[in-house]
Amino acid sequence: MDAPPRYSQPQRLAHWIIAVIVILVLAGGMLLGILGFKGVTDTFGAPIRNLIYTYHKTFGLIILAAMVVRLALRLKHGAPPYQPPLEPWQATISGMVHKALYVCLFAMPVLGWLATDAANYPVEFFSWSLPQFINKDKELGALLYEMHEIVGWALAGLIAMHIGAAVFHWRVKRDTVMQRMTFGSGEPRQGG
Numbered sequence: 792m793d794a795p796p797r798y799s800q801p802q803r804l805a806h807w808i809i810a811v812i813v814i815l816v817l818a819g820g821m822l823l824g825i826l827g828f829k830g831v832t833d834t835f836g837a838p839i840r841n842l843i844y845t846y847h848k849t850f851g852l853i854i855l856a857a858m859v860v861r862l863a864l865r866l867k868h869g870a871p872p873y874q875p876p877l878e879p880w881q882a883t884i885s886g887m888v889h890k891a892l893y894v895c896l897f898a899m900p901v902l903g904w905l906a907t908d909a910a911n912y913p914v915e916f917f918s919w920s921l922p923q924f925i926n927k928d929k930e931l932g933a934l935l936y937e938m939h940e941i942v943g944w945a946l947a948g949l950i951a952m953h954i955g956a957a958v959f960h961w962r963v964k965r966d967t968v969m970q971r972m973t974f975g976s977g978e979p980r981q982g983g
Contacts, residue, residue, distance in 0.1 A: 801864050899939065
């Protein structure tokens with residue numbers, strides 16, 4: 792049996808690196824959002840709170856840079872065909888989810904950066920503070936943080952759909968959809 796068509800190796804590598812970072816950054820963001828500044832401080836102490844905020848911002852910026860690379864790779868290499876082709880309704884939903892994931896993965900860090908600027912907090916990349924792009928505006932900062940949070944929850948839902956579809960194709964349909972993005976032999980799993 793021929794190996795299924797696959798994304799290029801750089802595309803697969805970018806996918807998995809971004810996936811791991813996004814899940815960690817989303818988890819940190821949800822912790823910050825649910826507990827709030829005071830709750831995180833009371834629970835973990837100021838030094839850990841500062842570390843969580845710094846790394847949330849840092850890895851958000853890394854996601855933004857990685858998504859630029861990922862988009863360039865996608866434009867250069869395209870996407871492999873589905874073998875066998877998806878049902879038309881599945882192809883439509885798949886396309887919509889993938890496009891929405893890209894939009895959210897660009898919007899999240901940009902909204903976070905702008906919200907941080909507007910709230911007059913430093914935008915940190917590890918130990919460096921990045922330039923401020925917009926002036927302090929408390930109301931705008933609050934609005935941008937709210938949008939950042941909404942996009943975060945939308946992203947979490949899209950990721951759940953994406954993972955659910957991947958597991959469905961891998962474990963239920965047992966077709967080659969999952970192999971398009973994996974590093975293994977490329978053979979679809981047969982049997983239990």
